[in-house]
Amino acid sequence: MTQHRYDPFTQSLHWMTALAVIAAYAIGIGREAIPKGDLRSLLLGLHMSIGILVLGLTMVRIGWRNFVPAPVPLPATKCTALAAKLVHLGLYAAMLAIPVLGLLAAWAKGRDVGLFGLLAFPSPIGQDKVLAKSLEGAHEVAAHAMMLLVGLHAAAAIAHQTILKDGTLARMLPGGRLTETVR
Secondary structure, rough: OOOOOOOHHHHHHHHHHHHHHHHHHHHHHHHHHHHHHHOHHHHHHHHHHHHHHHHHHHHHHHHHHOOOOOOOOOOOHHHHHHHHHHHHHHHHHHEEEEEEEEHHHHHOOOEEEEEEOEEEEEEOOOOOOOHHHHHHHHHHHHHOOOOOOOHHHHHHHHHHHHHOOOHHHHHOOOOOOOHHOOO
């Protein structure tokens, strides 16, 4: 029997990662509008914790993919298949690099990083304000670029579902209805 949809664990990882990425980005952007103080500090801690969660989920996704392969690809043009591969590669690279850049930036500022108040990751590097500024800038630029990729990924999934009606989105939805072309 040919596997046409992603397994439930992969689906769960995908949607948990998506929610975490969007939450981390929204908190990172939103906290900039808040005056310095306790709430802003709390949001920074939450942003960093969610970023660490994104990094962990991404590593689990990569490891899981080595044991449970993706479903058979749907028919696509070479150009479309290449675009999908490049967007996925970009998303995975971003989900690994952005949290690491954020951690390094925090550590270069002399901050310890916590994980939802449960674990603490002390800085393994010395304080360096110039390095921190560079890392923070790279973190922000990469986050904005990743959101463009997220938007492209979501738009493509919606287009496949509503225009092409090929069942692409249903493959990643629990109980999603597959079209005849993928059954």
